[in-house]
Amino acid sequence: MHQRELLRGMFDAAVGSALPHRCVPPHLPAPPKGRTIVVGAGKAAASMAQAVERHWQGDIEGVVVTRYGHAVPCGRIRVLEAAHPVPDQAGVAAARAILDTVSGLTAEDLVLCLISGGGSALLPALPDGVSLADEQALARALLRSGATIAEMNRVRRHVSLIKGGRLAAAASPARVETLIISDVPGDDPAIVASGPTVVDGSTPQDALAIIAKYGLEVPAGVQSWLEGPGCAPPTNLPNSRVTMVATAQMALEAAADVAARAGCTPLILGNAIEGEAGTVGLVHAGIVRQIRGHGQPVKCPCVLLSGGETTVTVRGNGRGGRNGEFLLGLLAGLGDMTGVSALAADTDGIDGTQDNAGAIIDAGTMARAGRLKPDACLRANDAYGFFQATGDLLVTGPTLTNVNDFRAILIEEPEAR
Template sequence: MSSLTSSHRAERQLLRQLFDAAVHAVDPLVCVGPALPDRPAQGRVIVLGAGKAAARMALAVEQAWGTDAPGAAVSGLVVTRYGHGEATERIRVLEAGHPHSDAASTEAARQMLALARSAGPEDLLLCLISGGGSALLSLPAEGVSAADKRAVCAQLLQCGAPIAEINCVRRQLSAIKGGRLGEACGAARVLTLVISDVPGDDPAVVASGPTMADASSAAQALAVLHRHGITPPASVHRYLTRPAARPVVATGPREVKLLATAQQSLEAAAALARHFGLQPLMLGGSLEGESRDVAAVHAGIARQIRSHGQPLAAPCVILSGGETTVTVRGDGRGGRNAEFLLALAQAGADVPGLYALACDTDGIDGVEDNAGALLDPSSLARAAALGLSAREHLQRNDAYHFFAALDDLVLTGPTRTNVNDFRAILLR
């Protein structure tokens, strides 16, 4: 980064401040406490949770209620991604595989179902659900091979299927998702707190809705596999073509609260942008599609702003969220946010003074160690000086090494929250 001008550094720092504001707005330590009911005086509070934000949500519960304060005893279990844990006192934290489930994912699901079944009518089940829970809480339905389920999910991830379709298949092949954890709670009161990472913010889709009844069907899951050219293994095909199963039924009181969304993170960034004298253009938190296609659309909007002052004039910042996808064609490294930026670098090469940041709010872009990356008007020239071709790196899905060579990766470590992608394009 030694070749960057002071103005480049300043604009990049501003983008990073916008991202930090977006993440802070959806931090569980900020949003969980105000959503909690009064701590019950009797019975037990059993905390169950799954997702990248689950451990920090559990910590927020302990901080809000106090581990030794009067009232119902608080205990429980949450599962999060490896490296995303927190030091809690009464609520156990397990770590498991993501985006591919592992033996720890299965063990967490078994223990959680056992805790749910232990609840009585006088108990409160507090379920803490966030993105990533689908892989972290994995227990195949009876008759489905664990290896077969993992293989199907891996193929869906590899081919770039939308998250809603992936989670439809996951719910149908699960013994705990699609409301089955909620059903196991019996007559106990169940309160589900959700931090959403899905476009549209449907709580039943986040982590495949372990406490919410599944509105999809086995036929729909089978159609998803066929649509993406995936031949289901024998145990999966047999299960999805079996006679219709009985519906999942919840017997006790059920309540769901949506705590944090991509929209909230974008609004926090927009407020800070206004403070810096920038007009924010909000494209919304529900954008989906191939990363490189979404990048082309963003480049077109930036070009219209620069050329015609429409739909607003610079200085401004374009803000968007959601979950793009990457169809893997090459053997490179890089998540969807780095791929978005690499495609934007090419599609917006003719847009003067374009700065951009794209990061995953959980701090991990796909399976890499970076949250995302930064782009500025000097990026392509600096890459060329190093003998790097943006086009060739994009063809290989190798955005990680492109931005790493420029020292333009954004490294935050796990943020312990997750409302999916955050993108900001700055035009002065």
């Protein structure tokens, strides 16, 4: 199998393992005596709702919100769309619709909550004194800061009337069953979409500490809310249960099976790797050099697999996301080494704010780059420009799921000398 075909086959297997029609139905709860209400948020929310509709026995109703362009047809569950990664007015309306939908329920009712990555931006339930413009400014500041997803969502949880378990509290006394497609390192349900049905153990002071750590300038309304009495998150949600239905580890294992069938030894380096994207790429290049030079920790031919969510500290004026920046770091670290190809992409189909999922590099990438240099493009945050020039962009469109970043590095036997 050609290197690019093998890399794409592994990526497709990883994404396929997390598609809602495959991972949601086995985890559906038993129907309740009362009503079944479906709510949800995230890039996979609409496709998860569709999977529920196709397999649910009995009446069902509700509303979910997903990113623009990620909607799929549903018959009984209303699908709304809103902006991501910076929230908009449609998101405000969607958050209000979800809170209204779960109000006035009884102990005999069931709320089935469908959560996936992207839900934080799609659920801007604004506290008193915080405007949509404030929420948007906060989102932009966090996205540019280099903060981890856990840190960003810890702040977001405390500037919300729906996150940090507040959705489950609003649904009380109904039973709440949450199905999660996890896009965060470590699969902490309190971090995915900022945990609307999960007890939050952090405090507003923790959020303020993160703001101070990164020197963020946040709107006065946000600062006042965090410093004031605020809206304390629930500390006990006895009727709320969470189930992870798809994770990065599951996706990596599916990709490893493809590699093994192709005769390459798979080595999963980790499902929760974080750090500055370009630096993580350099570290992976170091591992490649150890394998090619010493056959450690695995011999060629092999595939290095990893997942998680790296970060990008924006300093330049270029275009591109963290997976493109990872590949630029990898290229810079590999230098003129041959026999190495790689794919890095976001499993939701969108890397950063452009139209590509990521990129694929091979032995011809540097030749096609001409005068473009990986390290210079990395400093300019212009991964998109680099891989657009080389013809290496990976464009898939929305995949309707999201288990975060996927990285595969194929290392072939060194050429005989």
